[in-house]
Amino acid sequence: MALLLVTPVTNKTSVMNPSPNLLSPGNHALVLIDFEGQMGFATKSISLSELRTNTAIIAGASKIFNVPTIVTTVAEQSFSGPVFPEIEEFYPQATSGYIDRTSMNTWEDAAAYKAITGTGKKKLVLAGLWTGVCIVGPALSALSEGYEVYVITDACGDVSIEAHERAVTRMVQAGAIPITSVQYLLELQRDWARQETYAAVTGLMKKYGGAYGIGIQYAHTMLHH
Numbered sequence: 001m002a003l004l005l006v007t008p009v010t011n012k013t014s015v016m017n018p019s020p021n022l023l024s025p026g027n028h029a030l031v032l033i034d035f036e037g038q039m040g041f042a043t044k045s046i047s048l049s050e051l052r053t054n055t056a057i058i059a060g061a062s063k064i065f066n067v068p069t070i071v072t073t074v075a076e077q078s079f080s081g082p083v084f085p086e087i088e089e090f091y092p093q094a095t096s097g098y099i100d101r102t103s104m105n106t107w108e109d110a111a112a113y114k115a116i117t118g119t120g121k122k123k124l125v126l127a128g129l130w131t132g133v134c135i136v137g138p139a140l141s142a143l144s145e146g147y148e149v150y151v152i153t154d155a156c157g158d159v160s161i162e163a164h165e166r167a168v169t170r171m172v173q174a175g176a177i178p179i180t181s182v183q184y185l186l187e188l189q190r191d192w193a194r195q196e197t198y199a200a201v202t203g204l205m206k207k208y209g210g211a212y213g214i215g216i217q218y219a220h221t222m223l224h225h
Contacts, residue, residue: 021177023150023187025065029119032059032071032091033106033128033135037081039074043129043157045164053208054155054181056086058127060204061185063090064197068119072099072112074134105137116142123148125184127155132167139171149176152184182212 018024035055040048062069071091074080076098082088083098101109106116116124116138124147126135135156139149151171158164168178179187182205189201202220205213 018190022190023123023125023179023184024190025067025188027121028123028125028150029068029070029116029121030058030062030125030127031106031116031138032069032087033126033138034072034074034080034130035084035087035128036073036076037084039080039129039134040084040157042159044159045131045161046154046157051155051157052084052086053210054152055084055127056089056208057181057204058152058155058184059087059090060208061181061188061201064200064204065188067188068121069096070099070112070115070119071096072101072106072109072115074101074104076100104133105141106134107138107141122146123150125150125152125179127152127181129156130158130167131156131164132158136167136171139176140174143175150179151176152181153178154180182209 032055040051043051059069061067069091071083071087071093073083076082077100083093099109099112099115101112103109106112124138124142126139126149128134131153135151139151142149149171151168153164153168156164156168158167172178185201185204189197192198202216206217207213209216
C-alpha cells in the first residue's frame with residue numbers, strides 16, 4: 001500500500017498521463033441501487049456487516065470527490081423499506097431525492113434512466129442488491145448503449161454465493177469491469193499529496209476501513225509524536 005504520510009513534490013519535470021481506463025472524480029457517475037432492508041435480509045453471499053461497511057466506503061468516497069451519485073430504491077414504501085443508514089449518512093433522502101421504482105431493472109425506469117444518462121458521464125459505476133437482478137439489468141443495458149460499466153463487487157450481494165458469482169461472471173463476459181470498494185476510493189484519491197481530500201479520505205478509512213483504517217490511525221498517531 002502507498003505511504004500515507006508524504007511531502008508534496010514540487011519539482012517534477014514531467015507529468016505522466018494516467019490510463020483513461022482509470023476512474024477519476026470527474027469522469028463517471030455512481031449509481032447506488034436498492035440498498036434496502038428487505039433486500040439485505042435475504043443477502044447471503046456477503047455478511048450484512050461487511051456489506052454495510054463497503055457501502056459506507058463507496059458512498060463516502062463519492063461524497064468526498066463530488067461524484068454525480070444517483071440513489072434509487074424499489075418499492076420503498078410498500079415492500080423493500082428504507083435505505084441503509086450508511087446511504088442516509090452521506091446522501092440523506094430529504095436532500096438527495098431517491099428515485100423509487102417498480103421495475104427490477106433500473107435502466108427501464110424512465111426517471112432513473114433520465115437521471116443517470118443526464119449526468120453526461122460515459123463511465124458508470126454500479127453497486128447494490130441483488131447482483132443477479134438489480135445490477136445485471138442496468139449493467140447489461142448500459143453496456144448495450146455504449147457506456148463503460150464498472151461494478152463494485154464487494155458492495156453487491158445476492159441470495160447465495162453462486163448467484164452473486166454467476167452474475168459477476170455474466171457481466172464481465174459482457175464487458176463490465178469488476179472493482180472493490182477500497183479500490184474505488186483509492187483510485188479517486190490516486191496521490192496522497194492531494195491534500196484537499198487527504199484528511200477526508202483517511203478519516204473515512206479510519207471509521208470504515210477495518211484493519212487498514214487502524215493502520216492509518218496508528219501511522220498518524222505514532223509519526224506525529
